[in-house]
Every structure is written in structure tokens, then in C-alpha cells.
Amino acid sequence: MAADIGIRGQAVRCEDLSRTFTSPAGSIAAVDATDVTFAAGQTTALVGPSGCGKSTLLRLIAGLEAPTTGTVRIGDETPAQTCQRGALAVAFQDASLLPWRTLRGNIALALTLARRPADPDRVDRLIAKVGLQGFEDRRPAELSGGMRQRAAIARCLVGDPELLLLDEPFGAVDELTRRRLNYELPKLWQANGTTALLVTHSVTEAVLVADRVLVMSPRPGRIVADIDIDLPQPRTRGLESETAFRTLTATVAEALMDIAPPRQFAAQ
Amino acid sequence: MTAGVLRHRQAAWGQGGARALAIVAVLALWELAARANADSFVLAGPVEVARYLWQNAPLLTRALGATLQSAAWGFVWGNLAAILLAVAVVLIPRAERVVAALALIVFCLPLVATGPILRVLFGQGNGPQITLAALAVYYTTFLPLVVGLRAVPQSWLDLIRSHGRGRMTQLIHVRAPASFPYLIAGLQIAAPAAILGAMVGEFTGAERGLGVLTIRAMRALDVDATWAIATLAAGVSILAYGGFGALVRRLRVESPAVLLTPPDHRHRRPPWRRLADIGVIVAIALVLWQATMDLFDLNPFFAKRPGDVVAFLLTGPDAAAHRATLFAAYGETLVFTLPGYLAGLALGAGLACGVVLMPGLATTALPLSVALRSVPIVATAPLIVLALGRGAVGTITIVTVMIFFPTLVACLQGLRQTPGQIIDIFDTYASGRWRLLRLARVPAMLPAFFASARMAVPAAILAVTTAEWLATGNGIGSLMALTASTSDYNMLWSAIVLVALTAALAYGAVAWIEAQVLAVYAMEQTVRR
Ligand SMILES: Nc1ncnc2c1ncn2[C@@H]1O[C@H](COP(=O)(O)OP(=O)(O)OP(=O)(O)O)[C@@H](O)[C@H]1O
Ligand SMILES: [Mg+2]
Numbered sequence: 001m002a003a004d005i006g007i008r009g010q011a012v013r014c015e016d017l018s019r020t021f022t023s024p025a026g027s028i029a030a031v032d033a034t035d036v037t038f039a040a041g042q043t044t045a046l047v048g049p050s051g052c053g054k055s056t057l058l059r060l061i062a063g064l065e066a067p068t069t070g071t072v073r074i075g076d077e078t079p080a081q082t083c084q085r086g087a088l089a090v091a092f093q094d095a096s097l098l099p100w101r102t103l104r105g106n107i108a109l110a111l112t113l114a115r116r117p118a119d120p121d122r123v124d125r126l127i128a129k130v131g132l133q134g135f136e137d138r139r140p141a142e143l144s145g146g147m148r149q150r151a152a153i154a155r156c157l158v159g160d161p162e163l164l165l166l167d168e169p170f171g172a173v174d175e176l177t178r179r180r181l182n183y184e185l186p187k188l189w190q191a192n193g194t195t196a197l198l199v200t201h202s203v204t205e206a207v208l209v210a211d212r213v214l215v216m217s218p219r220p221g222r223i224v225a226d227i228d229i230d231l232p233q234p235r236t237r238g239l240e241s242e243t244a245f246r247t248l249t250a251t252v253a254e255a256l257m258d259i260a261p262p263r264q265f266a267a268q
Numbered sequence: 269m270t271a272g273v274l275r276h277r278q279a280a281w282g283q284g285g286a287r288a289l290a291i292v293a294v295l296a297l298w299e300l301a302a303r304a305n306a307d308s309f310v311l312a313g314p315v316e317v318a319r320y321l322w323q324n325a326p327l328l329t330r331a332l333g334a335t336l337q338s339a340a341w342g343f344v345w346g347n348l349a350a351i352l353l354a355v356a357v358v359l360i361p362r363a364e365r366v367v368a369a370l371a372l373i374v375f376c377l378p379l380v381a382t383g384p385i386l387r388v389l390f391g392q393g394n395g396p397q398i399t400l401a402a403l404a405v406y407y408t409t410f411l412p413l414v415v416g417l418r419a420v421p422q423s424w425l426d427l428i429r430s431h432g433r434g435r436m437t438q439l440i441h442v443r444a445p446a447s448f449p450y451l452i453a454g455l456q457i458a459a460p461a462a463i464l465g466a467m468v469g470e471f472t473g474a475e476r477g478l479g480v481l482t483i484r485a486m487r488a489l490d491v492d493a494t495w496a497i498a499t500l501a502a503g504v505s506i507l508a509y510g511g512f513g514a515l516v517r518r519l520r521v522e523s524p525a526v527l528l529t530p531p532d533h534r535h536r537r538p539p540w541r542r543l544a545d546i547g548v549i550v551a552i553a554l555v556l557w558q559a560t561m562d563l564f565d566l567n568p569f570f571a572k573r574p575g576d577v578v579a580f581l582l583t584g585p586d587a588a589a590h591r592a593t594l595f596a597a598y599g600e601t602l603v604f605t606l607p608g609y610l611a612g613l614a615l616g617a618g619l620a621c622g623v624v625l626m627p628g629l630a631t632t633a634l635p636l637s638v639a640l641r642s643v644p645i646v647a648t649a650p651l652i653v654l655a656l657g658r659g660a661v662g663t664i665t666i667v668t669v670m671i672f673f674p675t676l677v678a679c680l681q682g683l684r685q686t687p688g689q690i691i692d693i694f695d696t697y698a699s700g701r702w703r704l705l706r707l708a709r710v711p712a713m714l715p716a717f718f719a720s721a722r723m724a725v726p727a728a729i730l731a732v733t734t735a736e737w738l739a740t741g742n743g744i745g746s747l748m749a750l751t752a753s754t755s756d757y758n759m760l761w762s763a764i765v766l767v768a769l770t771a772a773l774a775y776g777a778v779a780w781i782e783a784q785v786l787a788v789y790a791m792e793q794t795v796r797r
Binding site for chain 1: 442448
């Protein structure tokens, strides 16, 4: 992985994208008429209240969910085509490691699925990068929640994807490890020019990791604020005490407070 | 989870000492009962059984070898069929309704009637034994395997999809390994069932096997022989079941939480759609029936087609008389089956609750009933007939026993499903055992109870027809035996159709009641998957 040649990633364009779930109990518009473009090679953070449709938007982009209206294009491909090439990786909200495989086996699976040759060295290197060395032969049940999430990130990165979709990848990681990973992990994909989309509930994390932060409104999910984080990449320790950083965090937090409150609160 | 499994295992097998004690107690009781009834020619005690086994060891060994060989082949073929069917259902979800319904109908074919037909078809040899053993096992593997192949988190499947790979890769990398514990659980139930199927096959005029010896002993009213053979068959079945249990513990496979999920009622289908479904399935079944007969060019003398049955029962010259005979026998059978079925379910569920209220009982009751659950009905039926006679009481008891043990085991396992946190919450309110049982445990038990009530339908019919055939001379089982021996194949096929239809409809009815009850008591269980 040399720090190489420009941008591998593709731009992602969502046009008039919406997804409505219908069930006997009624229908829910999870994502509504969203037009958004994610620039190639950029890392974008997506923040918003719980249940506003962040995961759904990610699944739509990964082609795991069929849109009710609108389209998703990754470069000039459909999501299905990008998946076919093994160029897309998703980390799910739950780590979803396979319990009968070891840590190593789980990470190597991504290469198998992408029809790539096995590469034990690379697998072990990634395990070390996420701080799990020594646990290579353990099964997921023997790992803590945070360790499993780190394993899931390693699985995403092992195939060196062009598009990386991370759904609250650090949700169960302790605050200290989380900060360290916030600084360390983005380098792994940003150096390759991977386009990344990160869902998070942490404003600090969003500003620390991303080049751009999008704020989503409660259902139906729409993008209501678009904030550029013009801090130089890669981010380095000490950034959190800088004024520019603080101002940006405050801006994002304000945008989150400004969005329309959920209906049950509004009624009062 | 691990702690739960551990607790489960401790309770399931008890301390070795308690188990040994239970066995000794049973043997002692048995011997006492035999001594007390010494002149009634009903019961042979362990001493007489052991003597008979010892004196006839060569004969019994040969017979056992033949039975086990047929059972093993039936086990292989039946489970292979189950795996293929389950994979087909998962790869082609659209086919599920039809495949599952046809699999059920075939499972509901009464073994005691298909046996004689297979005998004519295969002639001598062990073809019928193997086929019946396969028929006896495939459904109990198919159902849990489908559940296991399905019960995987969506995100595991999404992981595969996000790499642009399809159903086949999902099957290989996710579903197959995930369903392994379910397959093992199915195979464990299948092991004793294969022995049962093989023995029923041997009743139909095989040269060798435990089934042959059973028939001979019953005809000769040889009490020692009947008990000795039954003990042998029961012992081997318990060993087969227990052996699988040991293998499971060896492989450290965790037992799945639920083996049989309730019928899927996520998509509420309007009644007319369901009727249409049933119509389609019946049509497919009829076409398959006709096509199989024609494809293999089977002799119409014994291989009747749908048209023959229609003519025999509806349009032919003596149709009314045929119907009268058939339905008279059918009525007799129903009168025996229904009370036995209900009594077996009630006793099983009741005792399970009793065991929970008196936890001390669990250490002895569960291993004992797990063992007895695997005793084939063909082994116990002759004993019950000896003891209770060839009348209604004997037959009803046979059905009850057949239903009781699986229900008890399933309910005990279901009762254990009550989540620990819920029990903790009740404990913090210092609720008594009864309240806990009524409000938390029984609802948690219901899915297991209904799953076993469903599976008990074909089992009850197998039990009643076997009993009627072997012993009582009443009802449709006896009618099938009679018509098989007099080559009245039109009546035999009509009886098969009627019994299979009844079983399939009763199964459907239980599934419907199950859906209604679970919709109220166990919401999360009906929407899971
Ligand atoms: N498969 C589904 N079927 C029905 N409704 C769904 C489904 N998936 C999501 N929803 C609904 O869509 C809405 C958005 O869900 P989504 O999972 O995208 O939220 P989210 O923003 O990721 O929330 P969180 O931050 O809690 O993860 C929710 O109200 C949810 O109820
Ligand atoms: Mg989410």
C-alpha cells in the first residue's frame, strides 16, 4: 500500500433518492427525496438523530436496499456493478462476524468473497493496525463488542475498496481506543483515495475524521446541513484543542440542535 | 449463553449418580411388577428378559444386524433427501409452500399401508425396510434444517451481497455452517426413527430382522420373547439417540434455541388465496402420483392411480358400499386417536410444568423421558397390548404414550427458553412460582408445545394404525392390513389417501390454532426470522 497515485475512489451520486417501508402498521418514509453527491476520495460523515434513516441511506448506496424512487450511481456504475467487482465494503452497525470462523478467517473471508488470492500477511498486518494482534485465532465470541467492531473494520479494509461504507463502526469501542482509531484508521483509506461514508452519533468523531459533515433531519430523512471541514488531512494529535476544530464542532452541534424536533416533542 | 448451555446440560443429564439410581429404580420396579403379575402372562421381568436375550443371543444378533443395516441405509437416504429439499426451499423461496406441503403429505402416508405396497414392488430383500426408514426420518430433519438455514442475521447475508455474490455463496459461507447445529439435532431425532421405520418395513414379510421376530413372538403369545425383543429395540434406539447426544457434546455444537418455528404468518393471506394454494398443492400431488406410477410403468394391479381411487369411492358401481366400509373403519380409528392425542399432549405439557415447579424432579425426569422418547412405538405397542388388551384402552394408551414423551421433552426445553432477565424481574417482585409459571414460563413454552403438537399429528396416526394393524383388529389400520393381505389394492389406496389427507389437514388445523394463540401470547416468536 504505497501512498500512491491520486484518487482510486469514485464519486457517489444520489438523485431524488427515497425509500419507504410499508408494513401492516403503516408506512414509514426512511429516506426522502435526497439529492447528494459524495466527492471521489473524500470522507463524509453523516450525523442525525436515531431512526432518521442513516443506515437506510447507506444500504441504498450499497445496493442492499432497492430505492422506492431515484437512483444511485457510483462513478458510472450502479451499486450492483461496483459490488460485483468487489470494490465496495460495508461495516454494519453490528459487527456481523461469522461465529464459526476465527478472527483471521473472518477477515480473510472478504478476500475470498471478492475472488482475490489469499494474502495472510496483509490480513495479519490489518489485524495489527486495528490493535487486535494476539487474537488472530480467537473466535468472535471470545472478543469484546469493541474488538468485534474493530475486526469488522479490518475486514472492510483488507480488500482495499474504492468505496467504504461505515455504519457507526466505533459505537461499542471505549472512548480512549476510539480516539486512537479516529486518528489512525482514516489514514489507511484516505492514503488510497478511497471514497468513504461514515455514520456516527459523535460530533467530535465526525469532525475528526471527515472532510465534510452532513446533518440529517428526523424522519423522513433529509439532508439539512452540509458543513465542510477544511482541516488538513491526515489529522494529528492535538487537533482537538485547536480553535478551528472547536468552531467546526460547535457549528455541527448547532446544526443538529436546529433541525426540527421529532414529532412527539413537537406536539407538546 | 455458555452458562445457559452448561446449566442445560447439567439439568439434561443430571449427575451420573442420579442417573444410575434412576435406572436401578426402574429395573427394580419392573422386576417387582413382573413378580406380582407372574401368573397373568403380561409382564416379563428384567431377569426373564436377560435370560431370553442370553439364550437366543445368536438369533437376536443376526436379527438386530439386519434391522440396523436397513435403518442405517434408510437414515442415509432419508436425510440426504431432507438436505436436498431444505436447500431447494432456501435457494428457491417461491417453491417453499409447495415443497413443504408435498413433503408433509408424503410424511403423512401411513407406513403400515405403504409397507405392503412397497413389498409387492420390491419383492424380497430389504428395499421396503430401507424406504420406510427413509420415509420415517426425512421430515424431522427437513423442518429444523429449513429453520437453521433461514435463521441467520440479515447482516451476514448482506455481507455476502455487498461483495456482489449471490444465493449460492450465501448458502456455502453463511447458511450451511449456521445450520449445522440444526442438522445435528434433526439427525439425532432421526436415528431412533430410522430403526422404527426399518422395523415396520420388516412387519411386511421380510425374512430377517427384529420386526419379524416381534410379529412371531406376538402371534405365539410368547411374553418373554415380546419383552426381550422390545427391550432390545428400545435399548438400541436409546443408544442411537444417546450416541448422537455424545457426539454433539464432543463437537461442542450448541443446541439451537428453537428447532421448529411457527408457521410464517408475516404475510397475512386472504382466505381465498389459501384455498387456491391448497387446490394447487392437491393438483400437483395428484399429477405427481399419476406421473410416478406411469413413469416407472408400475403394474396397475397394485399401483393404483388417482382415477382408480375416484372410481372406487365415487363413480364406480359399488362406490357407496366401499365408502361405507372405509368410513366405518375410519370412524373407529378417529375415536381412538383423538382422546389419545389430546391426553398425550395434556400429560406431556402438564408434567413439564410440574417438573418446573419441583426442580428436583428434573434431574431424573428429563434424562428418563429423553431416553423413552427415542423408544420406537413398534417396540412398546406389543407390550401395551399385552398389558391392556386389544380394546379401546390399549389403543388409546399407545397413542398417548407415543405423543407424551416428545411433548414432555419439547415442553421442558421450551420452559427453559424463558429469558433469564424476565425470571429476574419476577424475582425482584418476589412473585411466587405459580405466577412465574403462568405469566412468563407458559407463554415461553407455547411455541415448543405447538411445534410438538403439530409433529404429533402424523405420529398419532402412525401409532394408532400400527396398533390396529398389529393387535386390535379394529379401525383403518386393520382394514389396511386386511386389504393388503387380500390384494384389495383399491381399498388400500383409498385408505392411504384418506389417512394422508386427514393427517395433512389436521396438521394444518393445529398450525392455524398455533398461529392464533402465538399471535396473542408470543408476538416476538411469530415475527422472528
Ligand atoms: N427493513 C425495514 N422495515 C421497516 N422499517 C424499517 C426497516 N429498516 C428501517 N426501517 C425504518 O426506517 C427508519 C430509519 O431506519 P434507519 O435504520 O435507517 O435509522 P438510523 O438513522 O440508522 O438509526 P440509528 O441511528 O438508530 O441506527 C426507522 O424508523 C425504521 O423504523
Ligand atoms: Mg443505523
